[in-house]
Amino acid sequence: MSVGTARASDDVVDEAALDRALEDLEAGATRWATTPLPERAALLRRTHAAVAEHAEEWALTAARVKGLDPASPLVGEEWLSGPYAALTALARLASTLDVLAAGRSPLRGLSFHAAPGGRRAVDVLPLDRTESLLLNGFRAEVWFPPGTTDQRAMLTAGLGALRVGESGGVGLVLGAGNITSIPPLDVLYEVVAHNRAAVLKLNPVLAELEGPFSRAFAPLVDAGLLRIVQGGAAVGGFLAHHRLVAHVHITGSVVSHDAIVWGTGEEAAERKRAGTPLLEVPITSELGGASPIIVVPGAWTDAELAFQAEHVATMRLHNGGYNCIAGQVLVVSADWPQRAAFLDAVRAAIAAAPPRPAWYPGSADRTAAAVAAYPEAERLGPDGGRVLVEVGSGDPHAIETTECFAPVLGVVDVPGTGQAFLDAAVRLANDDLVGTLGANVLIRPEDRAALGAGFGRAIAALRYGTIAINAWTGLGFLLAATPWGAFPGGTLADAGSGIGVVHNALLIDGAERTVLHGPFRPFPASVLRGERALSPRPPWFVTARTAATTGRLLTGFAGGRAPWLLPAALASAFRA
Incomplete structure (x- = not known):
């Protein structure tokens, strides 16, 4: 010993x-x-x-x-x-x-x-x-x-x-x-x-x-x-x-x-x-779940489509897809004129993400099970190990009720636009998807403003422990101060995504949920449109080219090794 x-x-x-x-x-x-x-x-x-x-x-x-x-x-x-x-x-x-x-x-x-x-x-x-x-x-x-x-x-x-x-x-x-x-x-x-x-x-x-x-x-x-x-x-x-x-x-x-x-x-x-x-x-x-990524339709620029496609690819492929908080069900509007363009951008981002081995035990079997449930699924990436499932008119039950814990992303369509779409997507996330750990919502600030109080009511209706608006719920895991866990209500007989919280470094008692807000657009488009975002690409994106250097420098700074590591890390992140 x-x-x-x-x-x-x-x-x-x-x-x-x-x-x-x-x-x-x-x-x-x-x-x-x-x-x-x-x-x-x-x-x-x-x-x-x-x-x-x-x-x-x-x-x-x-x-x-x-x-x-x-x-x-x-x-x-x-x-x-x-x-x-x-x-x-x-x-x-x-x-x-x-x-x-x-x-x-x-x-x-x-x-x-x-x-x-x-x-x-x-x-x-x-x-x-x-x-x-x-x-x-x-x-x-x-x-x-x-x-x-x-x-x-x-x-x-x-x-x-x-x-x-x-x-x-x-x-x-x-x-x-x-x-x-x-x-x-x-x-x-x-x-x-x-x-x-x-x-x-x-x-x-x-x-x-x-x-x-x-x-x-x-x-x-x-x-x-x-x-x-x-x-x-x-x-x-x-x-x-x-x-x-x-x-x-x-x-x-x-x-x-x-x-x-x-x-x-x-x-x-x-x-x-x-x-x-x-x-x-x-x-x-x-205990994880099948986390939704709700995409509220709007008039997106080509740059916004590409950036948010990389965002979606990160939610699914970070750590190879072996995350309890990985985005699994992409909820899009069947009536969005840019639906096809966005999914093409998502395909491209998933396919282009850096290669890595399927290192977590059982990954191949879980991926094969997803393909067996959806024979028309697309195999993407350098070795075809990444899977995109457009459910379409098929049965969404398998992708909605099984945590894949593998690089498998499902696409489920919901009709409507604006508030009607968002409310329907929230109902799907609450009623049809397994788990309540985290939900992601992508929306242009202009569209959010147009929804007014209706957007806040929709977020309040989402029964998830962490909700990320134009961010990934994985950031909620990384932050020290935010409570991390399922939405309250899990029991021994029906644990869902779990019972209780962890992290929570402010030692808050009785929190219901964490709500994160991020920038919809990266720098410099963010500044030009009046948003606060000075990074072209967050360092946790799977497409961030300088992520290893940034991560090492940030860890050195967090460890108190030298204050100059912070500007060096910021400069590295800016080159991502």
Whole structure:
């Protein structure tokens, strides 16, 4: 057993080693419960320094696991969605603890305002000048359920940090196997938001990240707040039902969630019918879905068609398509005169995206299943591994109710234009698509203005945890301050896209959803049309040629290595 880790294979569970790890964590959780907030913030900053030190090892290991060419711009995804995301979360969480230690709310000084449907919202992006520079033209707000007052939101922000002295025990984090920051970010939320120590079981797909994670998060390991273990379903099952585990968090599929909660086979079905779960402790989850990309018709220029086609290609192909938040169902108007031109641009963008291997297990089978359901599907890209399905008059059920977790994009037509189209698209997204994690809406600012209050009512009607307007919901994952999870309402029997939230570095209590806003047009067209956007192409676009350099520089800046890295990163992004 290496320091801070316990090893167990899929076939043999080393119960004694796992027992010792959990006993260490139980003691660590007890100490953590009484740790003053300034000391908690200091531990997070030591962890931040360790992540910065080992960021390159983390990013390059992830790139190797995913079979990326070291010279490919796609390596930028591993910098941004790996160590960069962890660094920004650690910095924001430490800042939140500082504010709470001074007796103030993390939401004090932020802008509250009305949101549609009698709701209140608070602006959480940008929070400082750096965010204004890095994400120029983007903003984010957190909506609260109707009836939540500004005062309640401010008083309850802080979660576990408001309950010093109260231990949450030991939490089990069943780590995701796709985006490498997901496991450590889920651990951080257990530790900071819930006063827990955490045992992280790595997904076998990311087994090679054990070493980088152990070194990057050594301060948490040394404090008795983290142990990292390897293994498959047997290890996960042993831990989930261990007497010392007080809470389970899983990022994965609803099938894995239900296996933990109810078991498997006919006995599981009987438990579910009786409402008697096998799991005896609370569980939270993030389980994905078939995310919509709603394209509101309008008179788009050729440049706008091309840019938003690259946007759609990114929503589907980022990380190879192996994202729980990947855009899967492109909802377009059957009556849009530019429908064919836009789909041609989408085809071209998908086909031209840089090559990468189908690295996630089962990808070929899932892609083949989509083609079997839609024999007329188009095979795109250098090896034909990317699939575009125009459902047309066919049955949309398969593409709407199965999370492909592969480079498969469906196109579903809805009649109408303007408000009629948008309302019909919202109904489809709510009623026909599986999951409630994230929805994307693309609309010209002029068309949004013409819809007036009707646009806000449509957004309020969308039952999704993150809604991105002229942005990708993946940005909501990347941002530290925004809560990340399904729309409220998931249950043990019907988890949907999951239960609860993570990330949420402002420790907001009771958020309903996150709403992101981005620029419809890139620079320079944005400036010419009066929009705020100084980047020709966001660095997370799969078509960004300088993404690897930008990601490395941004991670170095986020790690506090040198202030000059910020202008260098901005210059690199501008050349994308």
